[in-house]
Amino acid sequence: MKYLVANWKCNPESIAAAKKILSGYAKKIKKSKSTAMVVCPPFCYLQNAKEILKSRTAFGGQNCHWQSGAFTGEISTAQLKNVGCSYVIAGHSERRFNFGEADQIINKKIKTAIATGLTPILCVGETREQRIDGKITEIVEAQIKEGLKDVDVTTTPIIIAYEPVWAIGTGQACGVDEAKFVREFISNAISDKIAVLYGGSVNAQNAAAYVKDAGFDGLLVGTTSLDPEEFFEIISAVAAIKPKSKITGQ
Numbered sequence: 001m002k003y004l005v006a007n008w009k010c011n012p013e014s015i016a017a018a019k020k021i022l023s024g025y026a027k028k029i030k031k032s033k034s035t036a037m038v039v040c041p042p043f044c045y046l047q048n049a050k051e052i053l054k055s056r057t058a059f060g061g062q063n064c065h066w067q068s069g070a071f072t073g074e075i076s077t078a079q080l081k082n083v084g085c086s087y088v089i090a091g092h093s094e095r096r097f098n099f100g101e102a103d104q105i106i107n108k109k110i111k112t113a114i115a116t117g118l119t120p121i122l123c124v125g126e127t128r129e130q131r132i133d134g135k136i137t138e139i140v141e142a143q144i145k146e147g148l149k150d151v152d153v154t155t156t157p158i159i160i161a162y163e164p165v166w167a168i169g170t171g172q173a174c175g176v177d178e179a180k181f182v183r184e185f186i187s188n189a190i191s192d193k194i195a196v197l198y199g200g201s202v203n204a205q206n207a208a209a210y211v212k213d214a215g216f217d218g219l220l221v222g223t224t225s226l227d228p229e230e231f232f233e234i235i236s237a238v239a240a241i242k243p244k245s246k247i248t249g250q
């Protein structure tokens with residue numbers, strides 16, 4: 001199974017614009033057995049996404065809280081599940097750095113998401129400084145080990161997204177060989193049964209190589225996922241790759 005996760009981040013600003021993107025997706029995207037597409041719009045557009053895309057795609061939250069009740073401004077895993085999500089992104093670098101989310105918090109989110117029946121997509125990746133200091137594997141391994149503490153990765157559906165922080169939203173995607181090295185490191189360090197995605201400035205030109213040449217099980221696409229035409233080019237390019245992965249559908 002290849003995963004294509006569309007992370008809209010905090011975009012777009014109006015319902016009309018969100019519906020336009022969703023209608024653009026709906027025109028092109030068909031339900032597929034070999035490719036799982038997960039649309040993660042802002043929470044306020046999840047209902048629109050469900051109405052427009054129906055069962056063509058799966059849906060995911062961009063974040064969650066591990067409790068419900070007196071937590072102003074948060075969204076619980078049960079709320080996500082009840083609005084039709086089956087995935088949730090946890091530990092995106094924009095949350096780690098802008099909102100101070102530590103690995104321990106991310107671990108709570110992941111465990112609650114699993115208990116609720118959502119598949120967590122754990123984002124990991126090094127900053128430019130950490131890369132220069134030669135700490136890529138150290139950082140990635142620590143983020144995975146802490147984020148997945150007390151989670152049995154052999155029995156629980158989990159997805160990891162390797163997203164080098166310096167590549168996110170910068171137009172400077174990670175080199176395919178460098179990404180491949182980290183992809184293989186994650187399989188060896190954690191499990192080769194776990195799906196690992198690449199994210200960071202993915203576009204229609206570079207998308208296929210991460211899956212075909214670097215062995216990723218799919219992509220987490222931010223900025224480009226707001227453009228239905230280019231996003232569809234990415235989906236088509238990935239769908240055309242013959243399967244090599246041992247990962248089965250979740």
Ligand code: PGA
Pocket residue numbers: 007163167168169170171199200201202220221222223224
């Ligand atoms: P980008 O974002 O594709 O705009 O770099 C990736 C992400 O959501 O992390």
